[in-house]
Amino acid sequence: MGIKKLRSVFMRYALCLALTVLIVITLNVGSYLFCVSIGAIYPxxxxxxxxxxxxxxxxxxxxxxxxxxxxxxxxxxxxxxxxxxxxxxxxxxxxxxxxxxxxxxxxxxxxxxxxxxxxxxxxxxxxxxxxAQFGNATLRSMFPSADWLLIVTILLEIMLSLVVISFIFGKYLGKKIDKLLTVVHKIEQQDLDFEIQKSRLFEVDQALDALDHMRLALRQSLTRQWRDDKMRQDQLSALAHDLKTPLTIIRGNAELLFDTSLSTEQRECAEYIENSSLQMQEYVQVLIEAAKSWDSYKTCMKRVSMDSLLLELKNQIDGLCAVNNISLHWDCGHYPVCITADHDLLIRMLINVLSNAVEHTPQGGEVIFEIEEHSNELFFLITDTGKGFSDEALKHATEQFFMEDDSRTSKSHYGIGLYVAASIAKKHNGKIILENSAVAGGAKVTIQISLKNPVSI
Structure with missing residues (x-):
């Protein structure tokens, strides 16, 4: 089967329609004349x-x-x-x-x-x-004019033929255009490793060829971009790790200085060195976090015991709350025995959000941790009694490096904490919802993840 042009396909269907009309007219007029010949119709x-x-x-x-x-x-x-x-x-x-x-x-x-x-x-x-009239009285009462019945019948059959042929023609073109839509959809999803199947329709194949050239060019461009990004991430990560060693040495020596006899001015300088080294370590941690590509991170999904995960989480947060003189309200009611998740990422996500809540809760305040299960979804609700999110933070706090003077974004995390948490939730087919609690008066973060084969208690 060779390649066809659209005009030749259209002409074929047009000729098919014309032939169908001719056949319809011939058959109906022939039937009419036959009825006349046998006396069923009187002209x-x-x-x-x-x-x-x-x-x-x-x-x-x-x-x-x-x-x-x-x-x-x-x-x-x-x-x-x-x-x-x-x-x-x-x-x-x-x-x-x-x-x-x-x-x-x-x-x-x-x-x-x-x-x-x-x-x-x-x-x-x-x-x-x-x-002309029908010889049969019943037919004559139903159809007073045999001529008009013939004309109406021919018109209806022509219209039906037109609809059927148009449907067949549209279905034929639809299959060809579907190949275009499939290619466009794959390119849109950046799925560029595929072979384009030709439609054998000249005009559609021309468009497919153009899309194929675009696919190859885009793949080359994205490959270079991904390679360059990976190289920059690796370099940034390596540099950040390399900086840890000299910073540790600086901080260690600064601490040793405090064990010696120092003047007031020398002790002040030593404190500057220690504080600056601590701040630089925080910057290095930010660099390490920023170097990670969360979209390409391969999750390790496995069965995770909820009791074990919650115990580990509570042990870490209890100490953090005690240091900051904050009470922790732990309300874990109904939850699955096990879930399918990446244990390390899940712990990291929850600690990020809980630490953020503790940091923005004044001394004597309260952080509330709750768990709910609805419609095969697991919800972690973290509420504090701080000042809550600003309007801008409610819209942008989960964006990477978002910083705002009055925002809930932790100054120690430099706009990374909630971004990382949102990325981890997304990898668990979930999301993070930010809002302000009308009851507690502070911020409320809801983490929603999808359950896979949960076993409820």
Whole structure:
């Protein structure tokens, strides 16, 4: 099968439609003529011919009987001066017939044709429809005009053929265009390692070729970008780790200085050295965090005991709260026995958020930790009694390096803590929701993760 052009495909379907129309007309007209030949349909000419054949008989007959009237004709009898005498046409319509034929001298009116036969002492007027009619009385009552039925049938069948052929044509084009949409979707998702399947339609294949060139160029560009980013991340991470050693030496020597006899000025300088080295270590930790690519980090999903995880988490947070003179309200009600998650990432995420809550809670305040389970989702709710999130922080606090003077972003984390927590939640098919608690008056962070094959207690 060769490659087709769109215009040739369109012409093929157009010719198919034309052939279908021709077949429809031929079959219907053939059926019509067959019905005429067997007497199932009486054309107008046959009715007129029957009247002409019976005209002499009707003129000379002693008395007009209904059986003498030609088939499919109605009749009415008048005296010479126009008085109604009888017939199959009722008296109420007789005046109209007389006025049409005798007063106005017309042989047609409305949907009817008329034939006037003058007898010796009366006038006979025949009326018949100006169209072909069915011989069967039931069909004739349902379809007064066989000609109109033929026309309507042909039109309906042509319209049906048009709909069917258009559907087939649209389905054919849809399959070809689906190949384009598939390629576009894969490129949009940056899935660039695939072979493009040709559609064998010239115009679509041209677009596919253009998309293939774009795919290759984009893959090369992204490969270079990913390689450069990885190199920068590796260099940044290596540099940060290398800085740890001299900083540790500086801090250790500064601590040793305090064990010697120092003057007030020397002790002040030693304190500057120690404080600066601590601050530099925090900067180095920020560099290490920033060097990690959370999108490419491979999670280690396994069965995690919730009791063990919560015990480990509580042991770490209890000490942090005690140092800061903050009470911890631990409310863990219904939760699964085990979940499928990355244990280390989950601990890191929860500690990041809890540490942030402790840091922004004033002494004597409270941090509330709760767990809820709904619709195969696990929720960790962390609330504090601090001043809460600012409006801007509610929108941007989970963005990397977001800093704001009045924000809840920890100064010790430099806009990384909530970003890391949000990234970890996303890797567990979840999300982080930031809000301010109307009850506690402080901030409320809800961490939602998806449960996989949970076992509830």
């Amino acid at each position: 107008l000419t046959s009715i007129s011919a029957a009247i002409e054949r019976e005209k002499d008989t009707l003129q000379t007959a002693r008395q007009i009987e209904e059986s003498d009237i030609p088939h499919l004709c109605e009749y009415v009898l008048f005296t010479k001066d126009g008085r109604y005498k009888g017939g199959s046409i009722g008296w109420e319509y007789s005046a109209t017939v007389w006025n049409t034929c005798m007063e106005n001298g017309r042989t047609s009116g409305g949907a009817y044709l008329y034939s006037v036969i003058e007898r010796e002492e009366e006038i006979l007027i025949l009326r018949y429809r100006m169209t």
